[in-house]
Amino acid sequence: MPDRLLDSAVGFGGTQEEYNVAEDHQGNLWINFGKETAVLRRQAAGSYRVDRATLARIADTPPYDLHLDPDGVVWLAMGETITRYDPARAVQSPAVYPAIVRRVIAGEDSVLFGGALPAGTERQAVLRYAQNTLRFQYAATSFVNPAKTRYRSMLEGFDEHWSAWSEETKRDYTNLPPGRYRFRAQAKNIYGQKSTEAAYTFTILPPWYRTWWAYGIYTVLAALILFTADRVQRRRLLERARERVERERQAHELEQARRLQLAMLPQTVPAMPGAELAASMLPATEVGGDFYDFEYQPGGGDGMDARDGTLNIVIGDGTGHGAEAGVVVAATKGILSALPFDGDLSRVLERSNRAMRRLHFRKLYMALAIARLNGHVLELSGAGMPPALIHRAAAGTVERVVLNGLPLGGPEGFSYRTMRVVLAPGDTVLLMSDGFPELFDPRGEMLGYERATAIFGEVAGKPPEEIIGHCLRAAVQWTEGAPQHDDMTFLALRVRDTAGK
Template sequence: MADITQNFIFNPLWAQVFALLALYLTLRNVTLSKKLAVGSDFQQLLLVLFFGSILFAGLGLAGIAAYQLPVTLAVQAISAGIFLKILGRYTKKNYYSGWLLALNAVGFLVSVTLAALQVAWYFHFWESALIIANWGYVTYQFYEVSQYNTPKASVLLDARGTLTKLTLWIHGLIFLLVPFGGYQIPLVQMVLLPLSTIVYLWTLTFWHRRAYARMSHQRDLMEKNMNSQYEFMTRIGNAIAEKLDIDRVLDFVVHSAVKTANADGGAIFLVDEFDDVLRVKAVEGDFPPPYDVPAKVKLKANNLENFFKSTPIPLGETIIGECAATGKPIFVRDSKMDPRMVHNSRMDQIYIASLILTPLMQGKKVFGVLAIASRKSNHLFSREVLSQIKTFGDYTSLTINSLYTYLQLLEKQDMERDLGIAAEIQGQLLPSHLPRVSSVSLAAFSQPAKGVSGDYYDIINIRKGQILLTVCDVAGKGIPASLVMVMIRTITHLVARQPQMTVNRILDIVNWGIAGRVSLDRFATVAMLSYDFATHQLEYSNAAHHPLLIYRAEQDDFETLDTEGIPIGLERKTRYNQINTVLRKGDLIVLYTDGIIEAMNEKGQQYSLESLQVVIRDHHQESPEKLKKLIIADMEKFVGKAKQHDDETFVLMRVEH
């Protein structure tokens, strides 16, 4: 017993244990802070090395050390296979060929047989040679990769030298030590095997650094986009406040879009409904016609400019008309690769290298197109620029719609014009239809008290398999409150689809964008959640709104989720918290404003949260749409003839599977 204890304490494999611990801590750190594509592969590698080391040490303590070599052979073969699997993630190839699997299987059986026969040392060159052959195959496949045959190959090109050369060097040195015991001598166990684990750790850092650089780039890009959007929203608001001039607003929009995208030129086209054509309404910089023009027009710059500004474009014709007809953005990264741009791909007066078009819409109706162009072949637009211009287009659409409505109501001199404008703005903010997804069922209800609601809700498919729900209650009424809603909606839509974005971080950014830009009496309470269909994980954050109500179907009981936080727009440095939970089939979540639970009858009694819970519990098996109608009916029955005193809004979501 004393010998076993002494062997355990002074076992040379402790060095490998510490190396594995370092790999584990590094892997845990990088996978917690960043989502690595190869994180699961390195976790598998860690498990293989750990259990291999345990088995290796156990065989030594049990006095059957001859079987340590087959274990080592298996561990190294599986480790090499894991790196082939990592390589396959990028090349989309399967490197587990039949002959490779057969060779390793035969090699393992031969090694076990040699251990059982207790053969002379020189027979064990076999195991070491097979390990080198495995890593040699990995090396060959890694060096077959280049930036020309494999997308996103740069991290493989950076990591392969460290991984393959050092690993082959270590196992080659062990091959030379076979006469002295090879993998079983203390030098190998205390130095070379731990060193090979450190090589794996070093290899992992290449993905770690790449992920960190990518996140830093995304963060910097998002910050740049946010500052650009904030500046745009603020300046367009000032332009409207100074003078209600649509032409001036259009000029400012196209100027801002060109500046933000570092484009050579841009233009805005508006639909002429009488003739079903698009007409140029604003031009900035050098923006040639994105279609063919007569040869004589190209002879003089003035002729080309006059032709472009005076020639209407029929809906559906040219790439501009196509954008207006389909109502979808068009991204031409390289005109030479797009047949629609054949007339603009030649190096002449109408040459365009890259083009972005986004529709300007009122609900589902297109009323214009915003376009920007680059004329430099070495400056092609990216997807990030496309996202920026789409956001510019969305905000421009809301602004112009509001401005048109405001100008029309000014002409009528209606005493209720302020409320009417705000109501129309709000009607454009609320989703025109709810997303159709198989994993959840949705329903929403919003009823203003006096034509203009201070409540706002939104439902966004932020990425495949994930949905975001938000409800907010803005202080005040009329156009100022509606513009706060516009800002909340615009910023939320801008940042919600960014990678690694959480709901509390979205609230941080929304608050940062609004606080200081609106007066202190223009604040809003906001409740926001996201739900992942695959993991069933719900993330929730609250800015002084009512807690989230969850009906748990299995327990037939209710649960509330809440986080501390002050309303949006009061303090710019506020940071919001987040709470997570898991939803199960049949669970129902409810976001609501105070107008629901505080609805009063003629006796001054409030409807209450308890009454809402009774309806939900009694009818939870109904679809959210049917349940919505039952809740409304129950509220109307309770309120009776009493006048509605506050805006009423709620959103229902039930997990279907």
């Protein structure tokens, strides 16, 4: 059974037939238990010290037989080889020997250093950032079985400790960050003797974008950016302040224009013995393009006949919104105020069209409808307005009177037409701008003239104020409360019945 103490000292292997133990004249034991040959050197106290160094050169081929001569010569049989060891002629390995850095390679094949340095000196190198992938090759000057020499290495500034001992003679490092480094290598020969260290000191420079002058440029650029940003921000603030002042000025002017426009609308509704009237304008902006007007000339009667007087009605829809639309409205009212309303209404539109063209408005037009109620006869003439809706009280139906014609400001010489309608007691007339039938719901569907007619028919027999209120509520319901995009104007006229209701 193998002895645990000897097993830890020299190790067991092979078969017991291969084991050999021999004692020389000095009391030393030369032993081999199939794994390696070692010498147990006798000490003065009678103990033994394990000596592997004496036969370290042949330690990788343990003998299967050994013989000791009386003069101390040892014979070792190893396969077909016989080795003679004479202690009197033994060559001692040098106690101190150096390790050397043989070569430093950057990248694939760029040699930065090749050769050896004098003892006690180190290489001091400065490398570009592009040379941060390195291979170090090293060796030792111990020539006692150099294939069995083992090495360890470390890179100060990168590695935390030495590598394990191995027979590897190179070490690779990739993508080293900028900084100062010191590569160290050390050897250990077969006798366990360690060499002095070899060292290679080098510095990897940072890339150009991390150099001091690059940071200086960054600082200057940052200062320029901050300065430019400050100037831009100041300019924006000044521009916003100017825009705010301009908006306030425009808002003030539009408010004044809105008040002026509202002032041009009739402030009261005339009291007529044979009919009742109501009107409303809801602009989409501060100054709308719609307007309405009416004039009542009393007669000498007390019922719904020619003697009750004449009612002239105007409803218009100018191009666009805002200040331009307000100008068109003001110009139209001025033209109509200067023209007499006697005779055929189509003549009034033709003269108004000629006057509008003389103002040389560019792409500004006025759609207009004029009506005249004289007794039971209603005369209508239109210039591009939606049809007039007439509710017949006796039949409960709604008629449409188409008001065809080009808007004012269009080609000169256009012939307008006058339509005459006879109204009965209880009949109701609704004039409107296109802002109501052309309303869109949130899904993009237009209200349309069919729905507008149906909405009017729901309350056609009621007083004019209720009719207009119902239309406005229907508009809000259709748009689901969204802001309107066009002006809406309504003018409702209802003929009283014979009882004066």
